[in-house]
Amino acid sequence: MAKIISKLPATSPSKISSLAAKPGQTKPATAKKPSKPKKLKPWTPAEIVAAFSRFRDANPEPKGELEHVNPYTLLVAVVLSAQATDAGVNKATRALFAIADTPRKMLDLGEEEVRNYIKTIGLYRTKAKNVIALSEKLIAEFGGVVPRTRAELESLPGAGRKTANVVLNMAFGEHTMAVDTHVFRVGNRTNLAPGKNVLEVELELMRVIPDEFMMHAHHWLILHGRYTCLARRPRCEVCIINDLCRWPEKTV
Numbered sequence: 001m002a003k004i005i006s007k008l009p010a011t012s013p014s015k016i017s018s019l020a021a022k023p024g025q026t027k028p029a030t031a032k033k034p035s036k037p038k039k040l041k042p043w044t045p046a047e048i049v050a051a052f053s054r055f056r057d058a059n060p061e062p063k064g065e066l067e068h069v070n071p072y073t074l075l076v077a078v079v080l081s082a083q084a085t086d087a088g089v090n091k092a093t094r095a096l097f098a099i100a101d102t103p104r105k106m107l108d109l110g111e112e113e114v115r116n117y118i119k120t121i122g123l124y125r126t127k128a129k130n131v132i133a134l135s136e137k138l139i140a141e142f143g144g145v146v147p148r149t150r151a152e153l154e155s156l157p158g159a160g161r162k163t164a165n166v167v168l169n170m171a172f173g174e175h176t177m178a179v180d181t182h183v184f185r186v187g188n189r190t191n192l193a194p195g196k197n198v199l200e201v202e203l204e205l206m207r208v209i210p211d212e213f214m215m216h217a218h219h220w221l222i223l224h225g226r227y228t229c230l231a232r233r234p235r236c237e238v239c240i241i242n243d244l245c246r247w248p249e250k251t252v
């Protein structure tokens, strides 16, 4: 018996029935192969220069929208902004930073009070804990000053790669690329920097954007995603890079 079974073809019964010819058919039915997504043309260096020149002409000094008064408050604002809008963070931090704009003052305020100030922001309990813990660490290990290296910044409670990129760029003028939801979408949709995750998009943007634009590239792309290349209904008709964009569904 075992011998007979071993001689049967390795095709499952359901497959056999789907391949069998139906009455009136001459050939067996075959499943339609899904068509491969079309490979989009990569941007040329000249096109990238053209796009960023237009962003620069339209907005020579783009500003981030997270309110802060020094590198420390920028760091805290970025930590608070995870899964929250900049507007929502600003609403909470205006009053908080008015009384606590240094690690020492934040510790004096204490976790419970910090929590009260930021309770309109998502995950506020964990974030209040992190703000206190990072302030303690800044005092204990960095003389109360925000460190200037990626590794040190990423070692702070609540701070990850994106936080480090924002602080390095905005507080210390380094050419970094923080990828948020807007930058991720724009990078992929336009095919300027396609990537499966934020790190891939970040590294690709760093690779293709010329140095002369890197200081502001992060803000130009965020603002482009926030106000023009919207997630649900991109405003292609007013987009200043619509002739360069590779998105097959663009409406121009």
Ligand code: SF4
Residues within 6 Å of the ligand: 189, 190, 228, 229, 230, 234, 235, 236, 237, 239, 240, 241, 242, 243, 245, 246, 247, 250, 251
């Ligand atoms: S053309 Fe449309 S999809 Fe392309 S970048 Fe502009 S707004 Fe976005």
